[in-house]
Amino acid sequence: MGVLTRPAASTDALVLRAWPCGETSAVVSLLTRDHGYVKVIAKSARQARSQLRPLVEPGRLVNVEFSLDPGRELQYLRGGGVELDPLGSAPTLERSAYLLGALELVDRCRPAGALVRDDSGGAADLFGVCDAFLRMLSSPTCPDPALVFFAFEWELLARHGVAPELSHCCACGRERAGLCAATLRFSAAEGGVMCGECARGGADAGGRPLGDDALVVLLALDAQGLEGSRGLAAEPATRREVGGHLHRFLGYHLPGYRLPAALDMLRAAKGNGSQGNAA
Numbered sequence: 001m002g003v004l005t006r007p008a009a010s011t012d013a014l015v016l017r018a019w020p021c022g023e024t025s026a027v028v029s030l031l032t033r034d035h036g037y038v039k040v041i042a043k044s045a046r047q048a049r050s051q052l053r054p055l056v057e058p059g060r061l062v063n064v065e066f067s068l069d070p071g072r073e074l075q076y077l078r079g080g081g082v083e084l085d086p087l088g089s090a091p092t093l094e095r096s097a098y099l100l101g102a103l104e105l106v107d108r109c110r111p112a113g114a115l116v117r118d119d120s121g122g123a124a125d126l127f128g129v130c131d132a133f134l135r136m137l138s139s140p141t142c143p144d145p146a147l148v149f150f151a152f153e154w155e156l157l158a159r160h161g162v163a164p165e166l167s168h169c170c171a172c173g174r175e176r177a178g179l180c181a182a183t184l185r186f187s188a189a190e191g192g193v194m195c196g197e198c199a200r201g202g203a204d205a206g207g208r209p210l211g212d213d214a215l216v217v218l219l220a221l222d223a224q225g226l227e228g229s230r231g232l233a234a235e236p237a238t239r240r241e242v243g244g245h246l247h248r249f250l251g252y253h254l255p256g257y258r259l260p261a262a263l264d265m266l267r268a269a270k271g272n273g274s275q276g277n278a279a
């Protein structure tokens, strides 16, 4: 009998989700740098001393080796190491929620039926955004997890070719610079900034007023993406406004989007207010 060289992959990956499988194993969905979305089975990973155990925690950046058999729905996870554990050092509720929210978003953006895909450009690009987001979110100098998350959402939209239009009214096309700032609106349905005249004319039933401070934040995200969020600051009211605009925008333009459950949880926790941390 000859020795078979079984094809395998070694790549960076983000652990998106994990499900128990059988007595001690786990099925794990990964976003990989080189092979797009991949599902692996991690044999015995739920046993205390398994070397695979650290590799199946959602939110971690890992380097993994797995089988690469196009005929199989599940690849075998063989080994690897942890590159970054964003929840490793006493994370706040807020950071955890934004991390989980990002995982949900990325998981939901998965093209239907994709198992092992080698559309290298797109996958590597999306992985790069996730990688940058996680490193920024888990950095001790991360100024504002909410703004970093908004920048991440913006980058996702940009990758789908549907980032909000900020430079012109999305209905009449006039330049924003020449419009009355006090009556500016943000129309999620129509795709971005809308002038007061168009809104009054009925172009956008569901639009919302766009405040000066929120516009400044959106412009920074547009110009610099995740990098831009590093130096940003915003009042809680501005943060809520930007979050609301982006949330509605994603609902219209990102297939399969709904508010991540993790962020719903965060909203509920803040809404209680009994801990005095309500924004």
Ligand SMILES: [Zn+2]
Binding pocket: 169, 170, 171, 172, 173, 174, 194, 195, 196, 197, 198, 199
């Ligand atoms: Zn207009």
